Amino acid sequence: MLQVSIYRYNPETDSEPYMQDLEVDTGGKDLMVLDVLELIKAQDSTVAFRRSCREGVCGSDGLNMNGKNGLACISPLSETVKNNKLIVRPLPGLPVVRDLVVDMSLFYQQYEKIEPYLQNDTPAPAIERLQSPQEREKLDGLYECILCACCSSSCPSFWWNPDRFIGPAGLLQAYRFLADSRDTATEERLAKLDDPFSVFRCHGIQNCVAVCPKGLNPTRAIGHIRNMLLQRAT
Amino acid sequence: MVTAVTNFGRSGLYDWLMQRVTGVVLLCYFGFIGAVLVTHPDISYSEWRSTFEPTWVRIFSVAALLSLAVHAWIGLWSVLTDYVTPRMLGDKANLLRGLATLACAITLFTYLVWGIQIIWGS
Numbered sequence: 001m002l003q004v005s006i007y008r009y010n011p012e013t014d015s016e017p018y019m020q021d022l023e024v025d026t027g028g029k030d031l032m033v034l035d036v037l038e039l040i041k042a043q044d045s046t047v048a049f050r051r052s053c054r055e056g057v058c059g060s061d062g063l064n065m066n067g068k069n070g071l072a073c074i075s076p077l078s079e080t081v082k083n084n085k086l087i088v089r090p091l092p093g094l095p096v097v098r099d100l101v102v103d104m105s106l107f108y109q110q111y112e113k114i115e116p117y118l119q120n121d122t123p124a125p126a127i128e129r130l131q132s133p134q135e136r137e138k139l140d141g142l143y144e145c146i147l148c149a150c151c152s153s154s155c156p157s158f159w160w161n162p163d164r165f166i167g168p169a170g171l172l173q174a175y176r177f178l179a180d181s182r183d184t185a186t187e188e189r190l191a192k193l194d195d196p197f198s199v200f201r202c203h204g205i206q207n208c209v210a211v212c213p214k215g216l217n218p219t220r221a222i223g224h225i226r227n228m229l230l231q232r233a234t
Numbered sequence: 235m236v237t238a239v240t241n242f243g244r245s246g247l248y249d250w251l252m253q254r255v256t257g258v259v260l261l262c263y264f265g266f267i268g269a270v271l272v273t274h275p276d277i278s279y280s281e282w283r284s285t286f287e288p289t290w291v292r293i294f295s296v297a298a299l300l301s302l303a304v305h306a307w308i309g310l311w312s313v314l315t316d317y318v319t320p321r322m323l324g325d326k327a328n329l330l331r332g333l334a335t336l337a338c339a340i341t342l343f344t345y346l347v348w349g350i351q352i353i354w355g356s
Contacts, residue, residue, distance in 0.1 A: 160316040193246075196238045200246035201312075229247045 002026050002081065004036060006047065007089040009096050017096065019087075026077065033065050033080055033088065034072040049100040056213060059148030063100055064089040069150040069211040091153035093162065106162040107149050107169070113192075114166060114174040119185035135181040142176035142221060144214050145169060151208035151218055157201040164197035168208035168218030171199060175221035178228060190232050199225055238315075240335055242308050253308045256301035263298035292353050299349040303342045310338050
């Protein structure tokens with residue numbers, strides 16, 4: 001039997017959050033953490049968590065499992081559980097709506113700030129804007145982000161200044177558009193980032209790199225943004 | 235763009251660059267001091283004092299002192315704007331941070347002037 005400790009909080013009935021201890025029969029299988037949550041849900045239907053695709057594509061079930069952020073649906077127990085104990089908490093630093101469900105408004109506000117869409121004022125060509133394979137290659141490692149918030153919610157700078165620091169997820173996407181050969185708003189994008197908080201609150205501790213379930217590297221992207229700001233200013 | 239009036243150079247990039255430049259100056263200076271101590275294990279007071287006599291050492295020392303003040307200002311400003319904020323401590327935080335920033339400024343300025351007095355004094 002797997003020992004599970006799960007964060008519970010219902011603002012309508014609980015005065016404060018608490019950890020609920022449960023035992024779950026995994027049948028000796030190396031289940032994913034999401035499967036365990038589903039087994040718990042079958043026992044106690046009041047447990048709330050987000051999920052959708054169950055294969056690491058939608059980014060809905062970002063959780064803190066045994067102290068590390070990740071997607072429950074692609075986190076096998078064999079890589080997560082220590083001493084037969086699984087501790088599941090909501091993503092840190094974000095307000096809890098209920099149990100494992102967090103309010104991601106601040107995260108999305110930062111994403112909105114970087115204007116995550118292609119901007120090009122030149123007349124649209126008849127068919128499409130072309131890129132060379134080399135130009136397209138620059139977007140690899142950037143476009144794959146699924147906005148699960150595992151990175152930003154593991155970043156202390158984002159915990160302390162979620163209203164002013166864009167955070168690793170937003171900055172990865174900011175660089176995705178800065179690096180895009182079809183985007184012509186580079187100057188405007190950089191001008192909006194050159195303050196002491198938006199980019200420069202990153203102190204390079206790389207928690208974001210350690211937790212990204214897609215294996216992306218926001219710290220490297222932030223370094224590229226910094227270099228672009230430096231080149232623009234010199 | 236996020237606005238801030240109390241950081242060192244108004245721009246995040248400028249602060250970031252200054253933090254690195256001053257870091258390099260401090261590294262060189264402490265390397266120099268370290269080298270003096272390693273090559274003179276039994277250094278006497280008069281030898282130690284004469285080390286700081288040449289003009290270039292005085293200039294180097296003042297550069298290091300200025301770098302320390304700037305480096306500390308940027309670093310402490312970052313720490314204060316991380317932890318002493320209304321988000322962390324409630325409504326009084328801005329006043330508290332203002333006072334802490336002022337205390338940092340007075341301390342750093344005092345050490346800077348005092349340090350220059352020691353270095354350039356007879």
